[in-house]
Amino acid sequence: MGIRSTLLGALCCVVAAACGDDAAQPGDRAVGSTPPGAPPAALERVVYAGSNWYGHAPAWVGIEKGMFAAAGFDVEASPFGSSPNRVTALENGNAQFASLGEVAMLEAMAEDRTDFYWIGNQDIAPGAEGLVAIGIERIEDLRGKTIAVNVNTSVHITVYELLKGAGLDLATDVEVLRGNDSAIVDLVRSGEAQAGIIWEPYYTKLREIPGAVVLGTDMDTSIYERFKTMTGPDMICASKEWVDADPARAKRLFRAYFEAVLWCRENPDALIALIAQHVNEDEAKVRPVLANFKWLTLEDQAVVMSDAMLFGQAQVASEILVRMGLAKKVPDFRKWTRPDLLAD
Amino acid sequence: MQAFPRTLPPRRRLLLGVAGVLGVIVLWWALTFPFFTETVTRHERVATGEIVTRTHPVTGETLQMPVFDTVERTESRHRALVNPPALDTPGNTLRDAWTLLTVERPGRPTLLTHMLRSTLRILLGFLVSASVAVPLGIAMGLFPTLRALVSPIISFLRPLPSISWVPLAMIWLGAGELQKLAIVFMGMFAAALIYTIEATIKVPPDLIKAARNLGASDRQLLWRVLLPAALPNIVSGLKVVVAIGWTCVISAEIVGTQEGLGALIWLSKETADTSAVLVGMACISGIVLLLDLATTRIERHLLPYLFLRERGS
Amino acid sequence: MTTVLEARDVTMRFGDVVALDGLSLAVAQGEFVVVVGASGCGKSTLLNLFAGFEAPTRGEVLLHGARIADIEPRCGMVFQNYALFEWLTVAQNIGFGPRMRGRADPQRVADLLRLIGIEDFADHYPAQLSGGMKQRVALARTLANEPEVLLCDEPFAALDAMTRQVLQQELSRIVQHEKRTCVFITHSIDEALLLADRIVVMSARPGRVKQVLDNDLPRPRTADVQLSEYFLDRKRAIWESVQEEVLTSLVRAP
Numbered sequence: 086m087g088i089r090s091t092l093l094g095a096l097c098c099v100v101a102a103a104c105g106d107d108a109a110q111p112g113d114r115a116v117g118s119t120p121p122g123a124p125p126a127a128l129e130r131v132v133y134a135g136s137n138w139y140g141h142a143p144a145w146v147g148i149e150k151g152m153f154a155a156a157g158f159d160v161e162a163s164p165f166g167s168s169p170n171r172v173t174a175l176e177n178g179n180a181q182f183a184s185l186g187e188v189a190m191l192e193a194m195a196e197d198r199t200d201f202y203w204i205g206n207q208d209i210a211p212g213a214e215g216l217v218a219i220g221i222e223r224i225e226d227l228r229g230k231t232i233a234v235n236v237n238t239s240v241h242i243t244v245y246e247l248l249k250g251a252g253l254d255l256a257t258d259v260e261v262l263r264g265n266d267s268a269i270v271d272l273v274r275s276g277e278a279q280a281g282i283i284w285e286p287y288y289t290k291l292r293e294i295p296g297a298v299v300l301g302t303d304m305d306t307s308i309y310e311r312f313k314t315m316t317g318p319d320m321i322c323a324s325k326e327w328v329d330a331d332p333a334r335a336k337r338l339f340r341a342y343f344e345a346v347l348w349c350r351e352n353p354d355a356l357i358a359l360i361a362q363h364v365n366e367d368e369a370k371v372r373p374v375l376a377n378f379k380w381l382t383l384e385d386q387a388v389v390m391s392d393a394m395l396f397g398q399a400q401v402a403s404e405i406l407v408r409m410g411l412a413k414k415v416p417d418f419r420k421w422t423r424p425d426l427l428a429d
Numbered sequence: 430m431q432a433f434p435r436t437l438p439p440r441r442r443l444l445l446g447v448a449g450v451l452g453v454i455v456l457w458w459a460l461t462f463p464f465f466t467e468t469v470t471r472h473e474r475v476a477t478g479e480i481v482t483r484t485h486p487v488t489g490e491t492l493q494m495p496v497f498d499t500v501e502r503t504e505s506r507h508r509a510l511v512n513p514p515a516l517d518t519p520g521n522t523l524r525d526a527w528t529l530l531t532v533e534r535p536g537r538p539t540l541l542t543h544m545l546r547s548t549l550r551i552l553l554g555f556l557v558s559a560s561v562a563v564p565l566g567i568a569m570g571l572f573p574t575l576r577a578l579v580s581p582i583i584s585f586l587r588p589l590p591s592i593s594w595v596p597l598a599m600i601w602l603g604a605g606e607l608q609k610l611a612i613v614f615m616g617m618f619a620a621a622l623i624y625t626i627e628a629t630i631k632v633p634p635d636l637i638k639a640a641r642n643l644g645a646s647d648r649q650l651l652w653r654v655l656l657p658a659a660l661p662n663i664v665s666g667l668k669v670v671v672a673i674g675w676t677c678v679i680s681a682e683i684v685g686t687q688e689g690l691g692a693l694i695w696l697s698k699e700t701a702d703t704s705a706v707l708v709g710m711a712c713i714s715g716i717v718l719l720l721d722l723a724t725t726r727i728e729r730h731l732l733p734y735l736f737l738r739e740r741g742s
Numbered sequence: 743m744t745t746v747l748e749a750r751d752v753t754m755r756f757g758d759v760v761a762l763d764g765l766s767l768a769v770a771q772g773e774f775v776v777v778v779g780a781s782g783c784g785k786s787t788l789l790n791l792f793a794g795f796e797a798p799t800r801g802e803v804l805l806h807g808a809r810i811a812d813i814e815p816r817c818g819m820v821f822q823n824y825a826l827f828e829w830l831t832v833a834q835n836i837g838f839g840p841r842m843r844g845r846a847d848p849q850r851v852a853d854l855l856r857l858i859g860i861e862d863f864a865d866h867y868p869a870q871l872s873g874g875m876k877q878r879v880a881l882a883r884t885l886a887n888e889p890e891v892l893l894c895d896e897p898f899a900a901l902d903a904m905t906r907q908v909l910q911q912e913l914s915r916i917v918q919h920e921k922r923t924c925v926f927i928t929h930s931i932d933e934a935l936l937l938a939d940r941i942v943v944m945s946a947r948p949g950r951v952k953q954v955l956d957n958d959l960p961r962p963r964t965a966d967v968q969l970s971e972y973f974l975d976r977k978r979a980i981w982e983s984v985q986e987e988v989l990t991s992l993v994r995a996p
Contacts, residue, residue: 169699192700196514199469209487233604233685237699263692264604264684272685275603313487329470385486387494393485410537411700419474424497639825642793643839643887644815653842657829734828734867 131158131338134165134174134183137364139375140208140319141184142356145363147345156341168238169193175324176200182323182338188238190320191403194416202328203421204321204339205386206395207346210377211315214240215302216247217291218280219273224251224300231260233272233281239303239317240282242405246306246316256409270294285374312398314389328423336426343383343427350380386427454519461518463507472499514701525704526711529693538688544712546688548720550606550681551674554613559667562621567659569622570629571651583619591616591677595684604685609678616677617670624666628659661735668724675713744771745807746923747792747817747891752801754787761787763948764801769891769925774917776926776938776957778984780991784949785927789893792925793817805890815839818889822896824876826868832879833864839887847886854882857916874905881913885920892917894926898933910936914962931980935973936963943983946991953983 131153135141144162147153153160165171165180168189174180176198190203221227224247232255234244245255253259262278264271270290273281280300281291291297303309303316321342328335349356357375361368381389389395399418406412437445479496509518517525529540538546569576594615602608632655640654682691690709697705729736747769754762761784769775779785790796791803794814803810805817818839826835837851855861858878868876877897884892894913898906914937917924928934934941935957943953957976959967967973 167699169701173701196701198514198701199471236687237696261687262604262685263687263696268599268604268684271599272604275605277603277605277608277685313485379486381486384483387481387496388483388485388492391494393492420471422474423472423499424474425472425499428496428498633823633825635821635823635825636827638793638795639819639821639883640827640838640842641795641813642815642817642819643842643883645842649842653838654827657827660829732829734869737867737869 128154128157128159129334131160131182132174132180133160133162134171134180134185135162136164136166138319139360139364139371139378140210142360142363143207143342143345143349143380144184146348146356146359147342149359150345150348152341152344152348153338156337158338158341172198172201172322175322178324178326180324181327182321182342184319184321186238187317187320187399187402188242188406188411190322191399191406191416191418192237192412194418194421195403195406195412195414197416199421200325201421202323202325202423202426203418204323204423205343205427206314206318206381206389207321207343208349208381209315209318209379210374211304211309212302212377213288213374214243214282214284215288215291216244216280216282216300217273217288217294217297218300219276219294219296219298221279221300222298224248224253227251227280227300228253228258229260230279231262231277233262233264233269233278233283235265235269235283236261236263237411239315240284241409241411242308242316242402243303243306244282245405245409246303246308247301250301250305250307286370308398308401311401312394314394314398316398316402318395328426332423332426335423339426340383343386346380347382350382383427386424390422390424457516458519460511461509461516463509465508466505467508468503468505470501471504473502474498475500514703517704522704522707525702526708529705529708540693540708540712542688543690543693543709544716546686547675547678547682547690547713548716550609550613550678550689551671554610554617554677555667555671555674557610558614558617558621559670562618563625563663563667566622566625566663567629567656570626570659571655576626583622586615587619587623589615589619590680591673592680592683595680598681599684608685609681612681613674613677616680617674620673621667621670624670625659625663628662628666629655631662632658661732664724664728664732668721671720671724672717675717679713745769746771746773746805747925748802748804748807749788749791749798750802750804752788752791752798752803754784754791754796755799760948762791762798763950765944765950767942767951769923772921772923774914774924774926774937774939775942776928776934776940777942777944778928778931778934778980779944779949780946780984780988781929782991783944783946783987785944786895787949788944789819789895789925789927792891792893793819815843815887816890817893818884818887818891820877820880820884820892820894820897822899824868824873824880826876826880826883828868831865831867832860832871835868835879836882836886838883843887850886854886857885857919858882858912872905873901874909877901877909878912881916885916885922890923892922892924892926894924896927896929899928899930906933911962913937918961931977931984932968934980935959935976936968941980943980944987946987952987953980955980 133144135144141162144160148160148162163180165174165183168186171180171183171185172189172193175183182204184207193201216224218227221230227248232244234241248255248259255261262272266283266287269281269283270287272278273291274294283291292299306316308314308316323335353375357368357371360375361371396419400415403412403415403418407415474497476495477498480493481496483492483494484490485492526540531539533539569579591612594612598608598611602611636654636658637650640650645653678689679691679694682689683695686692690712694706694709697709745768749765749767752762752765753760765788777785777788787796791798792810794810794812794817797811805814827838830838833851833855836854837846837848840847840850852861855864858881860875860878863871863875868879871879881897898909901909910933926937938957941955941957942951943955944950945952955976959973959976
């Protein structure tokens with residue numbers, strides 16, 4: 086349950102209490118004592134670590150459309166900062182499952198951190214991040230220039246791949262300026278960097294800078310060409326301790342989760358409305374971003390979690406992380422997966 | 430034996446100091462020593478032999494996919510009370526420090542580069558802020574009118590932590606060296622100014638009277654008495670300011686740079702490389718200590734009279 | 743005898759506080775005048791007027807008959823807390839005044855070092871000296887400026903009793919040797935009797951001249967003199983005069 090709806094519920098309680106028992110009708114009292122949408126006490130409370138990114142929509146759908154409740158869970162979607170923070174949240178039990186960036190996941194695996202599982206991949210949204218330069222028409226011309234990068238994330242791999250495709254080495258042929266989200270836009274706008282790479286919604290802002298030229302997106306990388314996936318898609322991960330304590334219970338949770346993913350795929354318009362309401366944004370702004378999304382259902386996971394897609398991609402991505410000094414080794418990431426939890 | 434002795438003999442103080450440091454290292458070692466053997470279950474993927482037909486979600490091609498199940502295997506591993514990434518052993522941390530110091534990986538400069546870069550940023554920021562703050566501070570110390578005019582602005586600037594300048598500096602100056610210089614400058618400036626004003630005001634009035642009485646002109650009073658009399662307090666204030674510079678530079682290096690101890694610490698935190706964070710922090714302490722030693726030496730040379738004890742009788 | 747320094751009907755107010763009220767005092771050439779009074783009687787204010795650090799609210803302060811209008815280097819001041827320049831050596835401190843006025847004279851500095859018996863410490867810094875040594879340097883620094891009048895603001899008050907005794911004798915010797923005019927402030931009657939040609943007892947605030955006594959004790963004023971009946975009689979007489987003022991100031995003290 087989102088923070089806002091929790092607050093709303095709390096507010097209802099307060100209002101109901103303030104009205105007093107005498108004034109309240111029997112029906113009102115029921116609303117007052119049980120906040121709207123709150124499940125009966127029998128449901129098991131589970132924390133989902135996420136953020137405001139649309140890739141977390143299945144969790145919101147599962148909560149609001151009742152998939153979790155039907156499976157016996159009271160899920161709270163809680164914001165947990167950046168992806169590395171969410172890995173830590175799973176490890177120390179602050180969250181039971183999460184969606185997080187692949188780079189953070191692979192780095193944790195490279196550090197032999199085994200207290201979490203890699204369950205699957207709920208969506209890809211290629212084309213939502215791109216390399217934008219000001220007044221430079223070709224990637225080759227970036228040699229010796231400065232690129233603003235949100236390092237240690239998918240765009241770091243994307244820019245590495247894009248440069249490699251043009252015969253440049255990110256480590257030696259260009260200067261990298263570190264920045265987060267809107268800082269990338271600021272760095273490029275102020276001219277500190279001649280190019281920048283970031284995801285939506287900042288990617289749009291980058292393209293709006295006068296003279297902006299899109300030099301490539303994650304769809305122009307060899308990773309996309311080979312594995313038809315992003316350079317660092319959103320992963321569903323889970324706390325190992327929680328899963329191992331009761332694998333059947335975990336199986337129930339992920340079935341419910343993937344039901345919500347399926348709902349996302351089948352109800353695009355309703356999803357836009359739900360997201361818009363959830364992140365407090367105009368539907369018109371949500372719609373074009375969501376157009377890039379491809380929801381990957383339970384059925385798809387057999388292909389997604391195979392050498393044809395993510396395993397192949399994770400191998401390449403890990404090698405790049407090692408090459409860039411962000412990870413110490415290429416982990417045996419298959420050891421973190423639990424195909425049995427997704428089986429029929 | 431006194432219950433609350435004021436001081437200890439130097440030898441004893443040194444021994445206790447060493448014991449304290451060793452204590453921390455031993456505690457660290459004990460916390461990270463793999464005393465326990467823990468059996469963990471890992472799940473190995475095993476093909477069941479079954480094949481299912483699936484559609485590739487992107488290309489739409491039809492694929493024959495093997496079905497996997499998992500077999501539980503137990504692995505035993507050594508565990509300590511505290512394990513990486515929370516904290517690695519002293520030995521591994523030292524090894525990582527050595528790697529950071531000697532191995533230059535593409536996009537990751539060596540520790541020496543980080544240290545030099547941060548130190549240079551601080552020194553540059555220090556030079557700029559001191560060269561503005563010291564003259565202004567002396568003038569404010571000497572002229573109450575100017576002091577009254579500028580003080581409210583300083584009172585406004587002083588409580589602002591350097592990190593609070595980061596957003597504004599980024600909007601105005603981007604995220605390059607100029608922004609870093611600005612953050613370090615703003616963090617140091619108010620403190621340097623206040624120390625200088627204090628030092629100037631605190632010059633004993635009798636010294637000024639004595640100099641006047643001995644026939645010093647306004648100019649001579651300023652250069653021969655006020656400045657030398659205020660200098661020791663200005664210098665010790667500036668030493669504190671240099672230390673403040675480290676908080677500033679670490680804030681400044683959150684974004685827009687790959688070089689500098691701040692960059693190292695922030696990025697290592699992202700990759701959960703605790704050893705590198707610790708090494709970066711140790712470097713800051715080390716450099717602050719070294720800088721302090723160096724400035725004290727310069728002080729000894731420049732202001733020898735501050736380091737003398739009474740000898741005559 | 744010619745009058746060198748003179749305060750004529752001087753009144754000094756600081757806001758509502760009247761520090762000096764119609765005080766008149768003339769100091770003759772070569773005379774050693776000691777001003778005694780309870781604390782807060784305006785003794786230091788009087789010296790500040792003589793040195794030109796302050797101007798009187800009413801009345802006149804004259805040096806050789808001319809009004810003192812600005813800081814007057816011819817009236818050299820010795821401070822209770824020495825006010826030495828910590829960053830200068832002993833020799834540089836002593837040479838400070840002449841140097842400021844463009845008349846550096848190393849020979850005079852050397853002579854003064856010898857006169858006050860600290861030639862071995864010429865290159866020491868004040869921080870290396872004891873209180874007694876510091877006050878010697880401060881005295882030499884003031885003398886180096888060749889002042890017409892030496893103004894001493896309780897210069898020995900911060901010293902221990904034995905050092906004080908030695909310095910009192912030295913000051914006496916030096917002032918006589920250099921034939922200086924001297925106005926010396928103290929709250930010690932013994933010190934006054936030991937040093938003065940003339941003793942001025944000041945009343946409690948507002949400061950006025952309460953009593954003027956000529957001190958005809960024979961010089962040098964050795965221990966024998968200090969234990970003589972005559973010495974003790976004078977001490978008793980001054981104490982009675984001062985006691986009243988001390989009591990008044992105690993009652994009135996804020």
